[in-house]
Amino acid sequence: MFCTLILSEKREAAERIARALDDSGTPKKLVEHGVPYFEAMQKNRQILVVPAIGHLYNIAPERGGRFYYPVFNILWKPTSQGSRETHVRNWIKAISSLSKEASEFISATDYDIEGEVIGYTILKYACGNKEANAKRMTFSTLTMIELRDAFQKLSSNIDFKLAEAGETRHIIDFLWGVNLSRALTLAVKNWGKGFAILSTGRVQAPTLRFLVDREKEIQSYVPTPYWEVHAKARIGGKFYEIEFEESKLDSEDMARKIVEACLGREGLVEDVDTRIFKQSPPTPFDIGTLQAEAYKLFGFTPSRTLTIAERLYLDALISYPRTSSQKFPPQINCREIIMSLQKSREYAAFASELLKKRDLKPNEGNRDDPAHPAIHPTGDLPEKIRDSSQLKIFDLIVKRFFAVFSSPAIKEGIRITIKVNENTFFLHGRRIISEGWLRFYEPYGQADEVILPTLEKEQKITITEVSSKEKYTAPPPRYNPASLLKMMDDEHLGTKATRANIIDTLYQRGYLREERMAVTELGFNVIETLEEYASGILSVDFTRNLEDKMETIEKGGGRKEEILIEAVQRLKTILEDLKNREEPIGEELGNAARRARVDESVVGICPVCKTGNLLIIHSMKTGKRFIGCSNFAKGLCNASFPLPQSPYTVKSLKRNCKVCRWPMVLVKSRKRQPWNLCLNPYCPTKEHQRRV
Amino acid sequence: MESMFKSLLSNKGASKKSLKLCPICDRKAEGEYCNLHETAYKNIVQMFEKWQSSKGIDWKEYLGRIEVNPNSGSWVLEVCKYLLSREETS
Numbered sequence: 171m172f173c174t175l176i177l178s179e180k181r182e183a184a185e186r187i188a189r190a191l192d193d194s195g196t197p198k199k200l201v202e203h204g205v206p207y208f209e210a211m212q213k214n215r216q217i218l219v220v221p222a223i224g225h226l227y228n229i230a231p232e233r234g235g236r237f238y239y240p241v242f243n244i245l246w247k248p249t250s251q252g253s254r255e256t257h258v259r260n261w262i263k264a265i266s267s268l269s270k271e272a273s274e275f276i277s278a279t280d281y282d283i284e285g286e287v288i289g290y291t292i293l294k295y296a297c298g299n300k301e302a303n304a305k306r307m308t309f310s311t312l313t314m315i316e317l318r319d320a321f322q323k324l325s326s327n328i329d330f331k332l333a334e335a336g337e338t339r340h341i342i343d344f345l346w347g348v349n350l351s352r353a354l355t356l357a358v359k360n361w362g363k364g365f366a367i368l369s370t371g372r373v374q375a376p377t378l379r380f381l382v383d384r385e386k387e388i389q390s391y392v393p394t395p396y397w398e399v400h401a402k403a404r405i406g407g408k409f410y411e412i413e414f415e416e417s418k419l420d421s422e423d424m425a426r427k428i429v430e431a432c433l434g435r436e437g438l439v440e441d442v443d444t445r446i447f448k449q450s451p452p453t454p455f456d457i458g459t460l461q462a463e464a465y466k467l468f469g470f471t472p473s474r475t476l477t478i479a480e481r482l483y484l485d486a487l488i489s490y491p492r493t494s495s496q497k498f499p500p501q502i503n504c505r506e507i508i509m510s511l512q513k514s515r516e517y518a519a520f521a522s523e524l525l526k527k528r529d530l531k532p533n534e535g536n537r538d539d540p541a542h543p544a545i546h547p548t549g550d551l552p553e554k555i556r557d558s559s560q561l562k563i564f565d566l567i568v569k570r571f572f573a574v575f576s577s578p579a580i581k582e583g584i585r586i587t588i589k590v591n592e593n594t595f596f597l598h599g600r601r602i603i604s605e606g607w608l609r610f611y612e613p614y615g616q617a618d619e620v621i622l623p624t625l626e627k628e629q630k631i632t633i634t635e636v637s638s639k640e641k642y643t644a645p646p647p648r649y650n651p652a653s654l655l656k657m658m659d660d661e662h663l664g665t666k667a668t669r670a671n672i673i674d675t676l677y678q679r680g681y682l683r684e685e686r687m688a689v690t691e692l693g694f695n696v697i698e699t700l701e702e703y704a705s706g707i708l709s710v711d712f713t714r715n716l717e718d719k720m721e722t723i724e725k726g727g728g729r730k731e732e733i734l735i736e737a738v739q740r741l742k743t744i745l746e747d748l749k750n751r752e753e754p755i756g757e758e759l760g761n762a763a764r765r766a767r768v769d770e771s772v773v774g775i776c777p778v779c780k781t782g783n784l785l786i787i788h789s790m791k792t793g794k795r796f797i798g799c800s801n802f803a804k805g806l807c808n809a810s811f812p813l814p815q816s817p818y819t820v821k822s823l824k825r826n827c828k829v830c831r832w833p834m835v836l837v838k839s840r841k842r843q844p845w846n847l848c849l850n851p852y853c854p855t856k857e858h859q860r861r862v
Numbered sequence: 863m864e865s866m867f868k869s870l871l872s873n874k875g876a877s878k879k880s881l882k883l884c885p886i887c888d889r890k891a892e893g894e895y896c897n898l899h900e901t902a903y904k905n906i907v908q909m910f911e912k913w914q915s916s917k918g919i920d921w922k923e924y925l926g927r928i929e930v931n932p933n934s935g936s937w938v939l940e941v942c943k944y945l946l947s948r949e950e951t952s
Contacts, residue, residue, distance in 0.1 A: 390902040392909040393933035395916050421916050644933045694898075758890075 175272035176219045176307065177265070177292055179279040182484040183312060184208055184221035187278055190317035191217050205264035218268055222279070225249055226258050226265075227291040229344040237359070239352040240745050242738065244344065246291055262296045269297035275304040277328045278320075281541050282492055283724070284667055286329050287336035293328070304328050308541075311548045312486040332541075335723040338730045339665075342716065342737045346372040349741060350707060353748040354696070354759060361753045362760020368696060369679050373664040373672055375700060376710045378681055378689075380657060382697045384649060385689040391645035397425035401595055402635040403437055403588065406623045409634065412437075415594040425638035432590045437631035440594075441587040448578040451607035453496045453535030454544030455570055457666050458659055460491070460563075463570075465652035467614055468562055472651045473670035478563045479545070486550050488567055493542040494666050496535025502543055504530055504575070510549030511568060520572045520610050532574040546571050572610040579606035579617075586625055590633055597622065648686050662714040680766060684824070691769055695762030703751045706744045773797060773822045773849070774833025779807035784833055784849065786813070786820060795820065797835075797849055811849045820847075829854050886940050895941070902937035906945075922949055 178184040188197035188208030197210040197219070210217040230250075232243040249258045269275070275297060277289030293301040306325040309316045351369040358366050370378075399414035419425045455463070460479065461472040470478070479491035498504060505525070512521035524530065534544075547568045552561070584599040599622035602608070608615040625631075649657065651673055658669045676682045681693030700707050716737060722728030748755065776782040782801030789796065794815055801807035813820050814837050823834040823846060832850035848855055883889065884896035895903055906928065913924050928934050929942040 386898070386901065389935035389937045390898070390905050391933065391935040392902075392905045392928060392938055393931050394909055394912045420912075642931060642933050645935060698897075 171214055171216050172274070173216045173218065173272045174274040174276060175269055175297070176217060176276045176278050177289055178219060178221050179224065179285055179288055180484060181206060181221040181223075183278070184219045186312045186314075186484075186486060187307075187317055188217070188219040190314045191219075191321055202264040202267055203260045205261050207264070207268065218272065219278075220265055220268055222265075222288055222292060223257060223261055225284075225288055225291070226261055227295055229340050231348070236352070237356060239349050239356065240742070241348050241352070242345065244341065246295060265292060265296045266298075269300065272297075275300045276307050276324065277304055278307040278309075280490060280492070281308040281310075281329075282490075282667065283332055283336040283339065283665070286332040287340060289328055290333040290337070301328060301333075310489045310542045312484065313548050313550060331724055331726050334730050335720055338723055338733055339720055341734060342720075343372060345738065346741055347374075349745055350375075350748075353745060353752075354755070357748070357752045357756035358760045358763060359756075361756025362763065363757075364760050364764060366760070366763035366766075368759060368763070369675075370696065370700070370707065371675075372707075372713055372716070373658075373668070374675060375697075375707045376661075376713050377654070377658060377663055377672055378676060378693055379697050379701075379708045379710075380661075381649060381654070381676075381682065381687060381689050382694055384646065385694070388645040388648065393642035393644065395422075395640055395642055396420060397422055397638050397640055399425055399428050399432075399636070399638050401432065401590070401633055401637075403597065404632045404634050405625070408623070410597055410622070412588055412595040412597045415596065419638075422638075422640065428593055429636050429638050432593055432633065432636040435591045435633060437588040437590045437595065437633045439586060439625050439627055439629040439631060440589045441585075442625055442627065443585045443587070445583045446580065446603070447583065448580055449606070449608075450578050451533040451573050451576055452570060452611070453533055454498060454546065454574050455567060456494050456496050456535075456537060456539070456544055457491055458494070458655060459496075460545055460567070461655055461670070462652040463566065463614070464563060465650065467566070468559070470559065470563075471670075471673075472655050473674055474559075475563065476670050478560050479567075481560060482564055482567075485552070486548055487552060487564055488548060489544075489546050490542045491545050492667050493539045493545060494537050495539035495542060495544045496537045498532055498534065498543050498546065502546065504532065504546075507547060507549040507571070508575075511547060511551070514551050517568060517572075520569075524572060524575055524610075527575070530575050534574075566614060569611050569614060573607040573615070576607040576610050577604070579608045580604040584622055586622065588631060590636075648688065650687060654687065661710055662717045663710065665717075690766065692762055692766035695759060695765075699755055699758050699762070703755050704744050704747045706740065706747070712740065770822060773835060774824070774826060776801065776807060776809055777832050777850070778809035782807050782809075784809070784811075786822065786835070811851065814847075827853060827855065886944050899937055899941055902935060902941045906938060906941060922946070925949075 176187060178187055185208055188210040189195055191212060192210035193212050197208040200207055200209055205220070207218060207220040210219060226249055227246045228249045229244050230247040231241045232245055248262055249255070275293060277293065279285035279289040290301050293304050304327070306328045307320045308325065309320040347369070350371065354368040354370065355366070358364065358368065396418040398417065399419065401412045401414070403410050403412050414428065457476065457479070461475045464470040464475040465472065476491065479488065482488045483491055508521045508524055508530070511517045512525065545567055547564070552564060580603040582601045582603055584601070586597040588595045588597060599620045601619050601621060602617055605617065608617045654673060655669050658664055658672070663669070664672055676693070680690055681696065682688065683690050697708070706712070716733070719728050719733045723730060723733065771786045773784040773786060776784050776799040779799060779801050782799040784797050785800055787796055787798045795813050797811040797813060799807040799809040813835070818837050818839045821836045821838070823836045825834055826832060827834050827848040827850065830848065830850045830853045832848055832853065834846050834848050836844055837847050838844040882891045884891040884899055886899050887896060889896035889898070893900055910921065910924055913919060913927070919927070925942045925946050929939055929946065
């Protein structure tokens, strides 16, 4: 019997593919070396659908050992990361064993750079050089119809351009990452009077530099005073805030004079300016806009949104989420999708209204992605509610899908100019004349109105209050995950698949802390050291240039060898700089690492003596940890407090209790949600514990 | 950025090599301060004129106002504290 081996990226995808291709719709679930796979039958054809678990191979140095560089001799090796290593070995064994039965090979991994590399490496190394003759199955959703259609329309080869682009990216990222990280770590080891593992990379370093520059602006910011003049008008029994024409006044004196001039005076309507404007529907979601919107609406980090969207994709509820497209190609039957969504009670009314339109034309954006369309629902409805965060993202995607097909919202903006003793004030209003797409995008679209009374020129108005308020300018805001992603996208740093992970990595390395993306002292020191001794690492232009060149490989223009040579030559220059200046780099980073460890142990000002600092201390004698005051050594304070012991981990929160103002720590354990612990044993928040 | 490091870190290595240190945070100093506190100091000096023309206050009062302003950056707070303590001891 003819045997076909289909490779997919994940177990759920493999199951769906097998179900779609099996004549009876019920494929057999089998196991090989502990690895699940599926057997579908079609007349005289046996189809084995085997999942991977993401990348089974990655780039590694040819030679073992960690404490040397440069590393330029590399090869593809089975992924080895802790407990994952055993799983990967079993997976490779299973695929290798099953491939011996197959006469035909098909790659059905996700159709993007990473997916193509996964398929390519498995076909080459696990299946024994089968990549040249393997076919390609491409799809953007995991619905039965699309999977069967994709199987009928197989490409005769895998996408070698995409695989080559992916391989180039993996090699460059690995070479830069391993060499730079080892150079910094060894500098500290050799000259820094200690040991610390420091890492950086081609995309990580310039991204961290942006964060550092913003942090510098914030931390060295000096606010300046300004004044606002506010007034209230009574019109038709209601009170309205009116704004002085200048939103910021530089001197207190000026503000005072305006207030004095307006107090007790009447206002006169000088002008009523009405403008009608159309607000176009939003464009379809690409992964960046979905992540930004989910952060704005739900506070979900970009990586969390991506994880949820991938889950929805594997459940065949939405299309492939890792797309940069804002368009729907003609082959997507949007009307059919809306008709399917009409079966849901929740979406029936919206769907019915849209289906009345003869022509369903989406408001598309500029961006396109040859591999996948913009994110859209498939029309399948969620059978089981898994969790609320999945429901939120699913609902957001469906509502957005409806909104892009609907009509513009028509709004009216009104500005009334009011003179109060020669001083000009404005009263602003807005009204929705036609909701258009806003109704389909509820509750996510903002449709707040400010309805004003009808006013005419020369009409007199009672001014009930005039006052001035002193305010201060504020520093620019920190980046949040959504705005950082956008910045990385604008600067061409990383790819849509890797950006969210870069942000996570910066946290893991200790370069960022807290949700508000504050740069730690370690993050500062790493960037400062690189700026002084190896600024080439931080070049946004070089990274952007390299990204653009790697994209040309995908399109068939660029050549892998040329791009690798350029990247390696640049890297060699940087490594030489690092080696020549190893001593000062090691000293500075060694100090930075020590300061970082000290910083981690500082919890806050001691509330007992008010001059020392509370520190997390590990007793050499008992092996236990506790909180102690830094003034203990001087004999000035013996404040100390207990802490939860292992297996709990404890970290300084750098924040005080809102109730008693004592410092707090964050306690984590594997078995429960992390919690904030106030160090004050008599904190009112612990009242319920004392009663027990 | 915590000036508490001054009491927590050993300066043995630094004094041996006669490195000039920032009086606020003990980092390497090019001028009077490290580059981070130097930027904060320059901003403090630059903005004084604006405060003076807006509110008609003197240098010491200005530093005091900046020190308690929630929008002031933490390095600015540290420099203010340092400058004020210098004013008091001089």
